Amino acid sequence: MPGYHTPVLLEESVALLGVRPEGTYVDLTFGGGGHTRRILEELGPEGRLYAFDQDADAAANRPDDSRLHLIESNFRFLRGALRLRGVREADGILADLGVSSHHFDATERGFSFRGDAPLDMRMNRRGGRTAADLVNRATAEELTRILGDWGELQTPWKVASCIVRARTAGPILTTGELVAAVAPCTPRKEESKFLTKLFQALRIEVNGEMEALKMALEQSLKVLRPGGRLAVIAYHSLEDRLVKNFLRSGGFTGEVAKDFYGQPQTPFDLLTRKAVTPSQQELERNPRSRSARLRAAVKK
The missing domain is CATH 3.40.50.150 (Vaccinia Virus protein VP39)
Structure with missing residues (x-):
């Protein structure tokens, strides 16, 4: 390929x-x-x-x-x-x-924040929970741990709160919806770095x-x-x-x-x-x- x-x-x-x-x-x-x-x-x-x-x-x-x-x-x-x-x-x-x-370039896999695609991030698509499952079902405490441990974000609790608040209006199902959900706590001057860490954290957790x-x-x-x-x-x-x-x-x-x-x-x-x-x-x-x-x- x-x-x-x-x-x-x-x-x-x-x-x-x-x-x-x-x-x-x-x-x-x-x-x-x-x-x-x-x-x-x-x-x-x-x-x-x-x-x-x-x-x-x-x-x-x-x-x-x-x-x-x-x-x-x-x-x-x-x-x-x-x-x-x-x-x-x-x-x-x-x-x-x-x-x-390939995973980053195949937009439909949901590994990249550039573009809008289903929030999947599974390496093995034959089973297991997706990033959407994680984002919509994890508690604020669980999300805080994931974002802090795997993304090493400075204020993971704030990002977790943004996600929990956004999903009350409806499920977060795409990469674009996730980017929009965390927009209130995204640093303007370091947007790309912040989103890279966010997506990394979710990907690591989804795939163990x-x-x-x-x-x-x-x-x-x-x-x-x-x-x-x-x-x-x-x-x-x-x-x-x-x-x-x-x-x-x-x-x-x-x-x-x-x-x-x-x-x-x-x-x-x-x-x-x-x-x-x-x-x-x-x-x-x-x-x-x-x-x-x-x-x-x-x-x-």
């Missing part, structure tokens, strides 16, 4: 994965298939690649390659889905988190993104063989903080456990002391890559 998504930090992420021709690899976020195709270029005839994507639209991007196994599932089911296919260990796992360009990421990271430790590599591209501070802490400590607080003798007990050796960011050339070619942060590590 042309134009579905431009892969970010493509060469950098695949290089950090250290692909072995005969190895078994996992792409947790198939999307447009850019990273998948690049990994396949490094694999030999005996290599295998398992790619996850819960969005049915992504299947149209599948290359005709017998080494590729596309798994139409959320990556939170990483270990179980691989075991069903006889895979116990992997040599590397790659995740390009966030939302693909942070919980799915935690589950996938925890399972990666059980799936990766010793010496296997984990590379993750994050796009906002919430994701990046989780990834950074996990690679550093094996947990999500960042606190490193120590043994009886006070020696640090960590499951990974870091490959990136600082996050890898897009080059100026990539930023010029793909402005949407500007917030990308790549981190990688080797399992001990």
Whole structure:
């Protein structure tokens, strides 16, 4: 599907994965298939690649390659889905988190505040609640938590109050109606930034993104063989903080456990002391890559 998504930090992420021709690899976020195709270029005839994507639209991007196994599932089911296919260990796992360009550009999916579309935001449209369900049914307290935790808005209670007040006149069913509902509390000089955070918060909650990421990271430790590599591209501070802490400590607080003798007990050796960011050339070619942060590590 042309134009579905431009892969970010493509060469950098695949290089950090250290692909072995005969190895078994996992792409947790198939999307447009850019990273998948690049990994396949490094694999030999005996290599295998398992790619996850819960969005049915992504299947149209599948290359005709017998080494590729596309798994139409959320990556939170990483270990179980691989075991069903006889895979116990992997040599590397790659995740390009966030939302693909396709989701933003496909206005009817409701991920963008630019334009007017049904307030959906589901990555997997086969079931589950939509953003409209959330906006119209959540209490003011629930909305405050969501907007504060996932959108990091400065005054989430004010935004929640705007939404609750607006929906008393009728349900909020489209992206345009949501933008209008929060207009009284939208900063005039930072409208785009504010709406980006608002839509991000709702999208993360609708899709359970942070919980799915935690589950996938925890399972990666059980799936990766010793010496296997984990590379993750994050796009906002919430994701990046989780990834950074996990690679550093094996947990999500960042606190490193120590043994009886006070020696640090960590499951990974870091490959990136600082996050890898897009080059100026990539930023010029793909402005949407500007917030990308790549981190990688080797399992001990």
